[in-house]
Each structure stands twice: as structure tokens, then as C-alpha cells.
Amino acid sequence: MTSSDCPVLDDTKKPRRRNSDLTVHELKAATTEQLINQGLSGLSIKPILDKAGVSRGALFHHFPTKNHLIAAAFADLLQSFSEALHQSGSDLRSGRIDVSAFVEQVVETFVSDMFIGSMEIALGIRVEPDLSELVKEAVEEWRVSLAAFWNETFELKGMDTAAAAQHWAMASNLLRGHAFTSTYGVEPGARLAFCKSFEKLILNEAVIKKETA
Amino acid sequence: MTSSDCPVLDDTKKPRRRNSDLTVHELKAATTEQLINQGLSGLSIKPILDKAGVSRGALFHHFPTKNHLIAAAFADLLQSFSEALHQSGSDLRSGRIDVSAFVEQVVETFVSDMFIGSMEIALGIRVEPDLSELVKEAVEEWRVSLAAFWNETFELKGMDTAAAAQHWAMASNLLRGHAFTSTYGVEPGARLAFCKSFEKLILNEAVIKKETA
DNA sequence: CACTACAAACCAATCGGTCGGTATGTCAAG
């Protein structure tokens, strides 16, 4: 999470005064890191500021409220989450990896920091209506993207659209459940066992779509 | 969550000075309610005190730390959770309900306040090592109880112990995933669809054990 | 008298957020 990750650093064009984009990026990065490592309750302004190396004034200059910052950081997180899944799907369709490796990757993505962050926010929005509002759009995008991920990767023979949707909903639920279980800590081997079960239970009748490129 | 739920209200026996047991119970009840309705971050001492109608001094007289109170409340919650499941299992084995109703009940139990509370704590213990320690025992009991629930309710033909354990782990993951998904809000019908899919995916080859009573 | 069970004043630390001030940059007029 260094500043080199930021794609918006070319000060070559357009009027930009100080380091506005950088500051915002650092702020979001620090927020994400805190969210994952310390949870929602660890999202106090002070540690975020310290970690980002930014002043209180700068934060409230760029974001009207702490929750606005959190929402912005979370939107970025969900997008990374989504991109990781689509990448795995693409790898599978192109033949770069096989189904087992695909499942491992997908499970890995779910049992990652990103999912933890999602859980934190999911619980947070139950209590904070304004945060819920701020995050709504990003969550909806994520929902659509997840459905698209399954549908663009696999075909389910003999299932209509609704049945397929339900099938992938179950797949997603399984992954979420496993990810949640993992937060309590898992014994070694459980991950692998889950992958194998998942493959058998969910992907048995699924056909990989051919690369259309 | 009224005080009438309390099984410890018979002041008829033994030396008890004031209302010690009552106070403790009110404290735990208020904590649970706050945990569910306001999340971990809503577990401030003040609102708990207000809700329980108890003073600060009383709390710290009975619990050395806020986290001790939380852990105690959570242990109660997990036990209720467990009891609800075992009740459903018993109802099924005795023939009082059929498989569909059983699945509905179990799903209902998972998508309840109790699961929300578990999620909150699960995330909380990632960040607070001492809370993690305080809760450890209750969580382990819950784990065992959940496994027992499946095994005492169903038999899986042609599966050894390990395979059966893995099968029920997947079942539990599905339920957890669905419960988590539900926290974001579900469209009507999704619950039913999940129940049907669950029954087909998980309980297809499961045989209900006979009532041994 | 000793002990439990409580009540409530009190504490330092921290919370999210505001505000006045300054440094830096753009732009248009002279």
C-alpha cells in the first residue's frame, strides 16, 4: 500500500495545486488498513491521520465527514475484491489455470482482508444509517459484479436463468460462510477440504465458457 | 428479552443479600440487546447501564471489566443459539415437523439476532485479544455443540466420520453465508429459495435418525 | 462489626468535528 500504487500521480497535466490526489489516496489507504487490522471501532480519526501522515484539517478539507472517508475507502476495497475474482475467472477461461487452481484462488480471495473489511462494513451499516447510504451504490455495483463473475465464467446446462442465479447464490453463500468461519481461525487442511467439497458440490455440472477474445 | 426470561429469579432459597443475581441478569440482557441492536461499537457502558437500570458501581462490582460482561452475555447468547438448533433437531426426529419445516427453522435460527451477535463478536475478537481469551471457552463449546447437532439428527449413508464432518461443515458454511447475506437485506422469496436449495444440496442423502427416547 | 451490594462523583484519555490562520497556486489586469 505505498504511494506508488496510486494511478493519479502524473502532475504533468491540468491545474493541481498541492498534492491533493496523493493526500486523498493516502487517507483512503490508511483507512482501509485500519479497517482491516483494527476493525470498525479502530477507525478513529487520529490513527488514520498518523498512518497517512496527514493533518486533521486536510482530512476534513477533502471529506465532509469521517463516514465519507470510510465509504470512499470501502468502495475502493470492493472494487479490488471484484477485480481479483474476475481475474481468476479470466485465468480459468483462457486455460492459464485449471478448475482446482481456480477454486483455490477464489476461496483465497474470499478469505482475504477484503472480505473482513466487507464484514465490518456490513455490520457497521446496520447501525449507522448515513454510512449505509454512503456505501449503497458501491455495494450494489459489487452485487452485480459478483453475479456477472459467475455467469461469464461458467455455463450451467439445463438450468434457466433463475435457477442458475440461485445456484450461484448458493456458491457465494458457501464462500462467505467459509470466509466467516475462517475469521475464528481454521485448522490446517480445512481450506483444502473446503475447496474440494466446493468443487464437487457447486461446479460439478458447470461448464467453463470459452475465451471469447 | 424481559426479565421473565430469567431462570434465576426464585429468591426462595439460599442466602442472597440484595438482588445480585437479578442485577447480573439485567446487565447481561441489556448487553446482549445492545450488541444486537447497536453492534460492538454500541456496547458502551453508559447505554448498557441505562437499559439495565443499574449503576456504574454495580457493574464493576460484578464484572472486573466491560469485556468480562460482554463475554458472559455472549456465552448466554451462544447457548440459546445452540438450544434452538437442538430443539429443531428434536422436533424433526420425533416427527413433530417434516424436513422442510426443519430446514426453515434452522435457517430462521441462523438468520436471527443471535447470529448477528456472533458476527459482531467474531470481528471483535480479531482486534481485542483479551476479549478473545474470555470468549474462547464458550466458542469451543458452541463448535462442539453444532457438530453434535448435525450428527445426532442425521445419518449419512456411505460416509465415514471425516467425510460426514466435512459435509456438515459445508452445511454450516452455507447457513452462515446466507445469514451474512441477509444482513444486507434480502428480497422476498430469497429465503424460501435458499431453503429449497439447501435441502437439495445438503440433505439429499441424509437420513433422519430415529427418536431414541 | 464485617461484609455484600450498590450509588454516584470523579478521572484522564479520547472521540468526531470546527475554526482561524497560512502557504501555495492560478489568473487577469496593469
Next chain:
DNA sequence: CTTGACATACCGACCGATTGGTTTGTAGTG
């Protein structure tokens, strides 16, 4: 090229409210 008006980016002292926890005192009981 200089100058002054104006906007943006930022800093950090400060605010009232709230945090978990301590302490001191007291009412009731054996």
C-alpha cells in the same frame, strides 16, 4: 513581468461530549 484578488490545500489548537474505569461513601444484612 509584476501585482493583487481569489481559490485551494493544509495545519493544529481547541471544543464539548463520551470513553472505560476508580474511588469514596453508604444502606442493608448476618
